[in-house]
Amino acid sequence: MTSPQVAPGAAKPTGRFRWFLAGGLLLPVTFVMSMDRAVMSATAPVVQKEFSFTVTEMSVILTSFWWAYALFQVPGGLLAKRFGPRKVLALAGIWWSLFTFATPYGVVFLGFVVIRILLGMGQAPDWPASVYTLQRWFPRHEQSRANSLLLCGLYLGNVVGSPLVVWIIGEFGWQDAFHAFAVAGLLLAVVWWWVVRDEPREHPSVRADEASYIEAGRYTGDDSKKLPWRAFTGSGQFWAIGMQYACLLLIQGFFQTWLPTYLVDARGLSLEDMGFLASLPWIAMLVCVFGAGALNDRVLRRWPSRVRLAAAGYLVAAAALVTGALAHSVPLLITFLCVSLGAVGVVQVQVWAACQDLGGSYSATLTGWTNLWGNLMAAAGPLFTGILVGIGGNWLIALLILAIAGLLGAVCWLFVHPERPLQTPRAATAHGTTTMEDAV
Incomplete structure (x- = not known):
């Protein structure tokens, strides 16, 4: 409890x-x-x-x-x-x-x-x-x-x-x-x-x-109880929170890996201009991370509201990414990229708060699981984006696919309910199953 x-x-x-x-x-x-x-x-x-x-x-x-x-x-x-x-x-x-x-x-x-x-x-x-x-x-x-x-x-x-x-x-x-x-x-x-x-x-x-x-x-759950693996793998929330984070880092991976190349090759910026402009979306992300943290703790104290905010963050990130790609002026492009990565930051705050509440005393394990999905995508996603650009020679197609990932991420949040922790009394007392502690 x-x-x-x-x-x-x-x-x-x-x-x-x-x-x-x-x-x-x-x-x-x-x-x-x-x-x-x-x-x-x-x-x-x-x-x-x-x-x-x-x-x-x-x-x-x-x-x-x-x-x-x-x-x-x-x-x-x-x-x-x-x-x-x-x-x-x-x-x-x-x-x-x-x-x-x-x-x-x-x-x-x-x-x-x-x-x-x-x-x-x-x-x-x-x-x-x-x-x-x-x-x-x-x-x-x-x-x-x-x-x-x-x-x-x-x-x-x-x-x-x-x-x-x-x-x-x-x-x-x-x-x-x-x-x-x-x-x-x-x-x-x-x-x-x-x-x-x-x-x-x-x-x-x-x-x-x-x-x-x-x-x-x-959280004040009973850490002495061993939580069966089945309590994790049998939960739709367990899979949904991992899948949504894979979608999130697929979008974020574009900013981390390909944004400088995109600004120089597709938008014709000089290296000097690119260095400054490429940092602006990350500054916007930091601002939104702190804003979302304060909003959570001071206003949105209940999870249904935070879940809706996370889903909205995905939708804004996806829409702004595509709108920015269609913008002809560089200032407008950078503005929409700031909005997109800022919205990613809003989702990031919800992800780790959800892991803490959803995982209970096993939040470290659930955090590792979520980060596993995200960083597998961080490794494979930029490669996938590069292949798409290499085949079609068109960045818009790659960015449209990233936007689709944003839509999928928003859908995944509909299945996440951190107010219902995975460590339920029934799961914690199940018999004949491999437990998290036995697996160490």
């Missing part, structure tokens, strides 16, 4: 350590994690030239990370549930920092591929462990704003990543770009281990009134 949310008029605690944890620790950890990815993308032309890799070999090196990252999402969530997010995220941060540092020393094609796979495996537990941390450290009526800080750390890398990496390369060399973020990640992993606890009440800096405030408003 779940506890009722704290009433809006309830007394606020004097302590605010939970916000320091979200904004002062999780946001920087997630930002550095995203920068570890941005370094490889930004240095790819230099690496390809220095080691004489073919375009195909370079594509395999770049995508090998995403396949490993996606496939290890569910194991990462299971580990966070079994051993706690404090331990898992600290070890994961050390792991991925070491392999980020080692990346320039891949030497041969296979060496780079292996390092990138190991890097993806190390980063996989980060998101499930982070979402699970926020579930334990925030009452439910504050979790959307906390999730917004987490998403900010991830998407901030898309705004400042390339310029920052290019500056480091110009000043110190391409190898030191990997070294810099590896050291930053290692330091943050140590700080995370030193500062964070799995439970607010266990932390010496958390006042008693803040701990009570958190506990009164968060």
Whole structure:
């Protein structure tokens, strides 16, 4: 069962350590994690030239990370549930920092591929462990704003990543770009281990009134019960939330991978103009992420309204993407692209709040499952888009298919009801089935 949310008029605690944890620790950890990815993308032309890799070999090196990252999402969530997010995220941060540092020393094609796979495996537990941390450290009526800080750390890398990496390369060399973020990640992993606890009440800096405030408003299911796999796989919600996130990252993948190429090749922008204009949709996304988080916690406190908002976000993202592609002027195009990616940000906030409520004490596992679907599409989607453009030579066809994915994502949300958690008493007491804990 779940506890009722704290009433809006309830007394606020004097302590605010939970916000320091979200904004002062999780946001920087997630930002550095995203920068570890941005370094490889930004240095790819230099690496390809220095080691004489073919375009195909370079594509395999770049995508090998995403396949490993996606496939290890569910194991990462299971580990966070079994051993706690404090331990898992600290070890994961050390792991991925070491392999980020080692990346320039891949030497041969296979060496780079292996390092990138190991890097993806190390980063996989980060998101499930982070979402699970926020579930334990925030009452439910504050979790959307906390999730917004987490998403900010991830998407901030898309705004400042390339310029920052290019500056480091110009000043110190391409190898030191990997070294810099590896050291930053290692330091943050140590700080995370030193500062964070799995439970607010266990932390010496958390006042008693803040701990009570958190506990009164968060999920309070019985963690001692083992949840059968059947409770997950037999639920339409389990499949719907994964499928909708695949649709979401198919759209988002266009902005992450193909937007610069689209602006230069299809719209004739210079590299200088493209660099600035391509960052504007990501800024719009950050604004919408924070706006949606505040709207959730302060106005839309019930899930039916949030589900409708998520479905509307998909429809707006799809419509704006196609309308922008049909626009003849560049300012109008960029405006619609900002609206499209901003709407994607609104959906993102709903996704992780839904995983926290729908999964209950197994939110880390459900988060891993959802991120598995999304990142499989993040790996395969841009390739699919590139093939479509290569065959037809027309970006509009590819963008129309992305818009159709948006329509499918909106339909999927009709089957998601986070107010009905997967961990039902009947499922939790089922016999003769493999449980989540047995699978670790």
